[in-house]
Structure formats: C-alpha cells, structure tokens
Amino acid sequence: MAAAEAEHRDIVIVGGGICGLATALALHRKGISSLVLERSDALRATGTAIGIQTNGWRALDQLRVGSKLRQTSLPLKGLGEARCLRRSVLLEALAGDLPSGTIRFGSRVLAIETDPQTSYPILWLHDGSVIKAKVVIGCDGVNSEVANFLDLRPPRMSPTCNVRGFTIYPDGHGYPHDFVTINHNRVFLGRIPLDDKSVYWFIARPWTHQDSTISKNSDLIKRSTVESMLGFPAEILEMIENSKPDSLSLTRTSYRAPWDVLFGSFRKGTATVAGDAMHVMGPFLGQGGSAALEDAIVLARCLVPSMTSLGHGELSRERIGGALDSYISERRMRLVRLSAKTYTIGSLLESTSLVAKLICILVIILFFRDRLGHTQYDCGRL
Template identity: 35%
Template sequence: MPLILFQLFCARLGLQTLVLEKASDLRAGGAALTIWRNAWRALDVLGVGEELRNQYYLLAGSHVVSLQGKVIHQLSFGNCSRGGLNEVRAIERSALLEALAKPLPAGTIRFKSKVVNVRKGTKKTYNEVELEDGTIIASKVLVGCDGVRSEVAKSLGVKEPSFVGQCAIRGVADYPAGHDYGSMLLQFLGRGSRAGVVPISSTKVYWFVCFKSSSAVVRKVEPEVLKQEALEHLKSWCKKNLEEFSSLIENSPNHTVTRSALRHRWSLPLVSPSLAADGITLAGDALHPITPNLGQGGCLALEDGVILARELYNAVFARKSMNAEDMDTNIKCALDAYAKQRWYRFFPLTVKSFFIGFLSMLELWPVIYARDSFGVKVALQPDRFLKHTLYDCGELPIPS
C-alpha cells in the first residue's frame, strides 16, 4: 500500500517509478485499516480522501468495556481540545488499494515480481533488484515496502522485527440488512486477551481478537478453524461480550479472516543500521513495524509516501541544473532527511504502542482491577491519547 501511494505522489510530481508486486493482482483479502486524522491529511493531498469518506462511517468515539461487560471509559473523538474534531474511519484494505491504484498510469505496477535479492549494480550509483524469474532491474532510488520480512531491509543490514508474544485474529462481519453497532469503536479488555469492534459502514463491522502466544509461527489453517480459535480466547468473558463476538465471527466471510503474529522493531540511533544508504530506503511495515494497539501502522505508511516524494522532488527537480555527481549527492541527502524525519515520528509511537498492548493484556487480578478502575482513564485522556494524530505530513510541491 505505501509504495502504491508513493508512486501516485511521484506520478503527480513527474517522477518515473515502477512498483514491483509479488502478487498476481491487487490483493482484495484481509480485513480493514483504522484511518485517523493524520492519515486523512495524506489522502486529501491526492484527492482520494473525499471518495473514501463517502463510503465509510465517521466514528464518534470509543467505549472501553471490562471483562464483566461494564463500560469503564468513554472517549469522544470530538473532545480533543487541540485541533478540533479527530476524524476516524475504518476502511477496507481492498477499497483503499483500489482508490490509490486507480489514477496510476497503466503499466506502473508490475505484478508477479517477487524480489529475491538486492545488490549494488555495475554503475556507481545504481542498485540492482533480482526477481524470482531471474529478471534484473536497475534503479536510481530503491524504496523497500515489502513488509516486516523485507528483503530490501536486509540489504541495509536492518534486523528482522521481534515477536512481542502476542497474536491477532481479524475479520470483517457482513450484515446485508444492517447492524446496530452505531458509530462507536468498542474495545474489550480481558485477562491475557483483548478485542475490538469497529463499525465500517451500515453493513460491515471490523473486529479483532488479540491474545498472548508463545509461538510466532502462523500456520496456514482454514478460516473456520481461526474463527473457533478466536472464540476460544474469549470463553472466560461474560455472556454478553461472548454473544456479541460470536455473532460478529459467524457473520464474517472466510476471505476476510486472518491470523498474524504481532511484531515490532526499535531502531536505536548509533546502534541500529541506517534506514537510508546507497540510494536505498524503506517505507511502511518494512521501515516501522509496529504493534496495532494505536491503529497507526497504516497511517504512518500513508505519511511515508507524502514525505518521501516531497524530499525526492526537492532534491531532483527543484534545482535548475546539476551534474550527475550533484544529483547523487542531493538524492543521498533527500533519503537521509526522510529517514531522520520518519525516525523521530515512528519511534515514540512504536514504544507507546508496545506498552499499551502490554498493559491491556495483563493477567494478575489486582493489576487488572487497577487497570480497569483508573489506569484506562489516565491513559486515554483525549489530549494525551490523541496527540499523535495531530501530526501534519504537509503538502506536495506544485511542479513548475
């Protein structure tokens, strides 16, 4: 997704790009993404924001529900004293991909192109990408947006993300006659597990179940088995909560149900490898694998596309004239600036998301009592919890 977004920005700015996609088409599977105000700014820059807004609910706020079925905290998304209304909507992943890909020129996405190796090319400033079918493609700038197991990240010496001891099962329930969840995001805190319900539209509801796990191995199993596994982790919940989730899970088409191990990576200055080097950088999950506890993974990826395209445009096209050596220097500076900006943005959120996930999965009853009595209220104060959504990725330059 972020590479398609980056390509769309580049197309608007006149930069020539090519997306290498290992799948045979834009994948329609998977669940949904929660898009917060900071990401809507990026979508509006491209002019696709309004099209998506018309399809999906504007969420009014969230309710946090205890193991016993009691609402222990309410948060209004319109109650953030700084910046006004906080726009939050859940969007189906397939719809977002289609909206981003639709304006692209034909042939700018190359499907069935799995990257197996990245190496320095024969020219001084070029990199070579080797595909599974043996094709070699040279690039002036290479952006790795190939997920948490990124081959491009490996070429930079970046370590693989660490398993955080939790897994998640997600799905999208379909109610053709309509549902009665309204426009509130629901979060359920259990003992060693938690779950969420996010209305998408008048007929669809996104849900997830997170739970502790000793293994990061995700086996390929039938969706019906995943549905039963999700219910198994909720069996100690009160009858009302369990019935609510049973309905959601039963009404979820199999192709929307997925299971994943939750991972993150803490990139530390002076310790971790550089996130930009030799004309290579990263975006999306390859750059900032983060647990989903803040709903910011997809939002950060959308920000990446805006900022990277702007930095490259200013480095290459904003100058009246330059020789090849100057261009190489400018591109290097642009990628370094991008990586630095993104680190200051994503690192605090990676840490914050991890600790929120850790606290929400506690198992000791005295600690759970403290969490439900006052901990959630303190952590979810609007100005504190929504502060990171005030981030503005800025505009794109207008080509002269």
C-alpha cells in the same frame, strides 16, 4: 551474479501495498514517475478493512483521494476524523490514479545489491530479470528484502497474534458508529462498523504453537479465537462465528521496538524503506496504515527536488542520498513516539506482571496522556 540485459529505471518501489501505492501516487502528483514491483498477481487486500484516523486522512487529502474515499465510509464518533475503509477500496483509489504500467504485478524481488560499477542498487527478480535503479524504496512490508539489504535487524516477534475478520449482518448490526475496544484476560478486541450492515474487527490474543499450523484454515481460526475469548459478551462471539470465512486472517504480531526505530540505519546508498518495512508496530493504536501514508507524503516531498535533471555521477547520488536523509530525519522522532506509544499500550495489555503494568501506566501518564494526540499529527503539504 552477472547483470546482463538489465532494465534501467529512476525510482523502483518494492511492494504495492498501501505504502508503495501511496508513495508512487505522491511522486506522480509531483510529476515524477516510478515503477512499483508487486509480487502478488493483483492488488492484495489482506485484512479486509482498515481504520484511518485524522493524520491518515490529511495524507489522503494531499494525495487528492480523500474526498472520493470519504464517500465510501462513515465517520466514527469521538475520534477526530476516523473512518473505516475496505482495504480494496483504499488500494484501488491509490492505484486508480497512477499511470498505466506503473504497477508490475507478479514481480517478486529476491535480492538487492550495490552495483560495484555505479554504486546504485541492482534488483534481482524471481524470473531472472534484473533492474538497475537510481532509487529503491522498500515498501515491502514486515519481511522486507530492502530492509535486509539495509542490514536492519528483523522485526521482533511478540507473544501475541492478530486475527482479523469481517462480519456482515443482512438485517443491520444496530451498533453505533464507534470504534469499540474491549480488553479482557489478555485478549484485546477492536470493532469498527464499516456501514450499517458490516463490521470489521481485529483481535490480539496470546500466540500458541498450534496457531502456526491453522493460519490457512478459517474454521480453525474461528474456533481457536472463540475458545480464547471466554468471558466476552455473547454478541462478540457471535460476530466472530458469523464472520466471512474468506475475510479471516491470522498472523503473529511483529514489531520494531522504539529503540530499533530510534537507532535504525534506514538508508544505504540510494535505497530506503517506508511503511511496515521501516516501522511495523502492533495493532493497539491502529496507526500502521496512517503512518505509512504519512511516510509517502514526506518521502515524495523530500525526494522530488533531487530527481530533476538527474545524471549518473556521484553528484546525483549524493543529492539523492541527502534527500533520503532529510526524509528519515523528518520521520524518525514521529515514528519513535508512535511505536513507543503502541509498545507501551501493548505491554500494558499483554503483561501478567503487576510491576510491568505499573511502569506502563506511569509511562502513559508521563508521555502519552493525550489519548488521541498521535492522530493530530500533520505530515504537511506534498
């Protein structure tokens, strides 16, 4: 492809989800501008709500949006600082503090290459435009183009799918402000109240072939989910029946195995990945979003010193490469532990083999005895 009329940028972030916006805001707080390319035409809040735990709130405080967000959410009991946020509220808080023009909506990255002349990355967009960037950060989620460019193996498919929804109770739901989980017959349910009248819930259940055809039809998602939940309390089934149709989503669970995170090569030249693009994990710990926020803080902290007085030469490229290596090495073992814990809990819930279950229990006792230990992580100052 010929790169005529290319636009030149220092930092391009691919994807304007939680991770991309948090990374842009972290850089902005340190006085560094970036461009976020988001393929959707507006902020995309698929999943309706999200539980953020102590480690995620620490990162939000570093981004200076924690206090504002606490006013929109209720603390949940017994989990350290855990609260459930509407995804749209979280995304708007992150985007709202960015300088105008930082996010370019309707911009889909089709491919990335290394510029043979400069060795910096070139991005090819769906409308034929081309951007030459000094740094590319892939926050483009589970099917990441940037991860492809880094030659990372695609995330693995789990035998389960995730259904998420949101139910409003006009007269109040009466549930305590607890994160409730129920595991029955290989179906795992999480329920978190957002406020006194609304509840966010998610379910991991076995994936069936028909799920690939019903994911766009909210009635069918409801029906197949309720059918898979025989033996669950009636109030849970009613919660699913009464969920808002436009809040429902169904996706196959995908994950990067802990060993893929341990050995993954997360940098190529001056491009790297963060968030789900780097370490997508199952929903069993509810940590994907909080871990993405941690990535943003560590990445900005490592990258910013290398971005001052940038030239075009090899020295600049080496400085940026070194900064990205520091980010990856600081994140790697944290993410291996998180994905290993999620993987073990997921395997315990999903497996039908008694031996596999016993092995999982042993691993949990040996390595993950502290149920909330992972939420105590502090990603440090920005």
